[in-house]
Amino acid sequence: MNHKKTRCRFEDFNRDFNDLYASLKKENYSDGEIRRVFHPLVATTRKSRRLYLLLVVIFLAVAFYSLTFWEAFTWHLSAVFRIALIKLLPYFDWRYLKNERCLVPKFAASHDPSDVTFNCYVCENIKRVDAYDSIDEDVLSQRYLDLDVPIILTKGIEHWIRNPDFLFAKLAAEVDFALSYPCNVATNVCARNVDVATLLKMTESFDSFFVHFRNCEGDAVRTFRKYSYRPDVFPDIYSPTTYNWMLWSKDYNATAFKKIELAEKVALLGQMHGKTRVKLSPRNNCEFACPVLDFVLNVGEYVIFTALWDLHYRPFETGYNVAALMETRS
CATH class of the missing domain: 1.20.5 (Single alpha-helices involved in coiled-coils or other helix-helix interfaces)
Incomplete structure (x- = not known):
């Protein structure tokens, strides 16, 4: 069927x-x-x-x-x-996420730099910052960096570009640097967040200005390294530059020092052109135990110091002044 x-x-x-x-x-x-x-x-x-x-x-x-x-x-x-x-x-503003290794925030307790305790005996008797033409790498490590004592050197960055016009023309041609958005920007020429090329262009309208910023994009950091090489005397135990900064001014006469918020253990500030007035202030528990160190950094000189010191600077009041700052960790 x-x-x-x-x-x-x-x-x-x-x-x-x-x-x-x-x-x-x-x-x-x-x-x-x-x-x-x-x-x-x-x-x-x-x-x-x-x-x-x-x-x-x-x-x-x-x-x-x-x-x-x-x-x-x-x-x-x-x-x-x-x-x-x-x-x-x-x-x-999502741009800071480009350099994050992980987009998921860590829930572990964050480290507060203000909680660090230093040995103030290493700095309480410092009268001035020692200056040398050159120094042995081991002496630099054992006598200064390991003891948190700052030092000025006058030889080692001769290969850095000294002419500011030539320097900024080269940097403007570096796309990874020019189109990057810097962090920790302080300036009197702009009140909004812009890329480096726009920031540098704005300075052309001012007879007197100052600018400092930190390169926080990886490509910009690597590009700026080409113009601010590490001196040969710098010990190999310290990693490549983690962050680098540019400090630039023209005929800017101000009495107040400007603080640079550093994040790493060791920093190097080198003068590429002109002069910079520098003040190193002891931090945390050494704030009242150790003296404040004041000095002028001349062209071709650089100062190396550790996290025991807060960095403040004042732009030199005449002419162009350009300095590069690099941070590194051990």
Whole structure:
């Protein structure tokens, strides 16, 4: 006997269910009892719907992944994301995230530099900062850096560019540096966050100005290293430059010293052009035990100091003055 399969239309199926529901109500079934009767069917329907949604998601994911191998698609997708990120800037400044190793914040207790305790005996009797033409690397480590005693050297950065016009022309041609957004910016020429090229361009409208900033983008740090090499005397136990800064002024006559917020254990401040007035202030528990050290850094000289000291500087009041600051850790 042949059995023909008949296709049930939704209208017929829906009518039968409505008739069954009406029949159950006539038999005085409660709504709860009716739900229990239809529960196996409802559960099956939900599972089918979830399976369908899962298959749709998998299909879309595979299709998107396949499209990423198409160069035109990835180029347009990248452009759309870049535009979206730029539009997001007024509401959330995400640029600092580019250099983060992990986007998930650590929940461990953060280290507060103000909690560090120093041995004040190493600095309480310092009368001035020692200055040498050159020094042996071991002596530099054992006599000065290991004891948190600052030192000035007059030879070792002769290869740094001395001409400010030539220096800034070279830096402006370095795209990774010029288009980077610096951190810890302090200046009298701009009150908003701009890239380095825009910041340097703004100085052209001022007869008197000062600018200092920290390069916080990795490519900008690496680019600026080419113009502020580490001196050969610097011990190898210290890592490559972690952060570097630029200090620049022109005919800026101010009485107040400006503080540089350093993050690493050892810092080197080198004078590329002109002069800089420097003040090293003892930190934390040594603030009142050790003297403040004042001196002028002349062109070609550099001072090396450790985290025991806070750095303050005052731009020299005449002419162009350019200095480079590098931070490193052991």
